[in-house]
Amino acid sequence: MKKIKIAVLPGDGIGPEVMKETYKIIEVINNKFKINIETNEYDVGGIAIDNYGTPLPKNTLKGCENSDSILFGSVGGEKWKNLPFKQQPETGSLLKLRKYFNLFANIRPAILYKGLENLSPLKNNIIKNGFDIICVRELTGGLYYGKPKKKKFNVINKYAYDTKIYYQKEIERISIIAFELALKRNKKVTSIDKSNVLNSSLLWKNTVNAISKKYPKVQLNHLYIDNAVMQIINNPKQFDVILCSNLFGDIISDSCAMISGSIGMLPSASINNNNFGLYEPSGGSAPELTGKNMANPIAQILSLSLLLRYSFKLNYIANNIEKAIKKTLYQGYRTFDLIKNSNNYIYTNQIGDIIANFLYKGENNE
Ligand code: NAD
Numbered sequence: 001m002k003k004i005k006i007a008v009l010p011g012d013g014i015g016p017e018v019m020k021e022t023y024k025i026i027e028v029i030n031n032k033f034k035i036n037i038e039t040n041e042y043d044v045g046g047i048a049i050d051n052y053g054t055p056l057p058k059n060t061l062k063g064c065e066n067s068d069s070i071l072f073g074s075v076g077g078e079k080w081k082n083l084p085f086k087q088q089p090e091t092g093s094l095l096k097l098r099k100y101f102n103l104f105a106n107i108r109p110a111i112l113y114k115g116l117e118n119l120s121p122l123k124n125n126i127i128k129n130g131f132d133i134i135c136v137r138e139l140t141g142g143l144y145y146g147k148p149k150k151k152k153f154n155v156i157n158k159y160a161y162d163t164k165i166y167y168q169k170e171i172e173r174i175s176i177i178a179f180e181l182a183l184k185r186n187k188k189v190t191s192i193d194k195s196n197v198l199n200s201s202l203l204w205k206n207t208v209n210a211i212s213k214k215y216p217k218v219q220l221n222h223l224y225i226d227n228a229v230m231q232i233i234n235n236p237k238q239f240d241v242i243l244c245s246n247l248f249g250d251i252i253s254d255s256c257a258m259i260s261g262s263i264g265m266l267p268s269a270s271i272n273n274n275n276f277g278l279y280e281p282s283g284g285s286a287p288e289l290t291g292k293n294m295a296n297p298i299a300q301i302l303s304l305s306l307l308l309r310y311s312f313k314l315n316y317i318a319n320n321i322e323k324a325i326k327k328t329l330y331q332g333y334r335t336f337d338l339i340k341n342s343n344n345y346i347y348t349n350q351i352g353d354i355i356a357n358f359l360y361k362g363e364n365n366e
Contacts, residue, residue: 002314003036007067009044010058012089015073015297021297022304025321028360029308035319040067045075045089045285055092061242064097069311071304072097072280077287094280098139103270103278105177106137106249107310109302110256110266112236115329116338119261120235131236134185137249139270140198141170144246160225164200166245170206173273178243179215188240190220190249192228196308206247226241229255257282262337264296267303269310277311279303282307289336293347296335297327301355324358344354 005059005264010016026037042060043051051057064070075089081336085091099235112120112130146163149326153160174189182189191208194199205222212220225232225248232255244252257266263283271277281299289295309318329338333354336345346354 001036002150003035004036004069005038005040005067005342006307007060007064007070007264008041009037009064009070009072009093010041011044011073011075011285012046012077013074013360014285015045015285016299017074017228017290017293017348018281018295018297019071019073020346021355022214023357024352025301025304025359028150032360033314033320035314035317036264039071040062040230043302044093046077046080046236046323048093049080049083049089055087055089056096056113060093061097062101064350065227068096069307070097070278072278073300074281074283075286076285077290088138094244094278097278098270101276101278102140102175102272104138104140105174105269105271106135106139107181107271107306108137108253108256108266108282109133109306110135110236110253110260112260113265113326113329113357115332116261116265118340119338120257120259122236127259128234129237131186131239131259133232133236133239133242135242135249135253135256136181137244137253138166138170138174139249140246141166142246145149155231164198164245166203167198168207170202171204172211175208175243177210177212177271178241180220182218182241183215186240187188187217190223190239191220191222191243191246192225192242193222194248195222195224200245208243211230225251228252232259239363242337251293255284257365262296262338263299265298265302267299269303269306269307273309273317276311277307277310279307279311293349294336295348296337297348297352298335301325301352304305320362321355324355324362327358327362328354 010019042063143164146165149162151160195201195205264283305318305321308314
């Protein structure tokens with residue numbers, strides 16, 4: 001029996017509530033698919049500050065090191081928002097984990113599920129056939145980490161600068177992730193840059209072109225970032241895998257999130273070269289929903305699905321989880337965020353039960 005050890009970090013706000021529903025899915029997987037998923041829970045973010053005085057305590061980091069992957073909830077909230085930047089729940093835990101485990105590849109699917117078309121701000125004629133995009137974003141380099149960066153604000157002078165630097169190797173490894181993913185999907189990669197203005201983008205484009213030679217079955221095209229955002233709004237269906245630098249990926253993945261309907265549906269994976277990953281919902285701790293049993297647990301459940309897919313190649317289980325979610329939505333079950341102008345929603349624990357039940361009763365195809 002395959003054994004998988006996961007460090008579970010529920011965090012703050014709705015994190016523990018949506019994680020509770022994900023445990024139901026893990027239980028079904030262990031019983032039905034004969035996989036042994038072992039979970040160990042650790043504090044992270046605000047709750048860790050309260051209990052240990054730091055957002056990423058040593059025993060949490062050690063627990064992650066001793067696991068095969070991390071399932072992360074969400075962190076942050078009013079109580080901790082005035083702490084110094086480096087001690088904040090997000091910067092002090094999530095960003096540190098990404099750096100510590102060298103999680104350079106961020107993978108974010110953006111799917112418009114059947115039945116949720118009315119949630120997208122796009123017109124029906126644009127989205128009537130849905131879309132299924134994967135945004136592959138370089139996560140540990142580029143403008144957000146490039147040095148030097150400086151801000152000087154004094155009476156005489158006020159200036160600030162950042163550096164967007166990419167090494168060829170960084171571009172190569174993220175490109176390979178994108179091309180490999182495309183091979184298993186619709187065999188199309190769109191690489192985003194601003195090579196008409198930026199040197200780092202020109203290196204990006206040339207490197208992606210070189211890598212593409214090893215993937216003759218995958219169609220590659222390039223778009224400037226400004227045009228890419230317009231194209232996502234105009235015709236999202238044209239995209240399969242979108243490959244981006246850190247900064248452009250930040251913009252593109254949020255644009256894709258916006259047109260998908262609800263942030264409560266969007267999972268995210270950040271992986272390294274050894275298939276170790278941190279899997280989390282794209283949204284935050286949603287303080288206004290906390291404790292009300294109203295949060296949508298689907299993004300968290302889909303994060304587990306990504307974990308099984310990308311870290312363990314258990315695609316058949318991931319497919320079954322995704323099928324159970326599609327069935328739930330298709331049959332009209334909706335959490336609060338998925339309903340417009342109606343009180344006809346169900347609660348977090350109810351939708352968790354329904355998905356778990358559909359998964360349990362569904363097929364068991366390898
Ligand atoms: P947020 O994502 O928590 O909330 C934005 C909106 O999305 C809110 O209307 C919220 O109700 C809704 N939402 C988010 N997740 C949902 C879900 N599962 N189901 C239904 N609705 C959902 O972002 P915010 O309001 O900007 O931030 C709130 C807190 O979360 C802050 O402290 C912020 O620092 C933190 N945050 C954490 C992460 C993370 O842990 N990765 C990411 C973003 C924000």
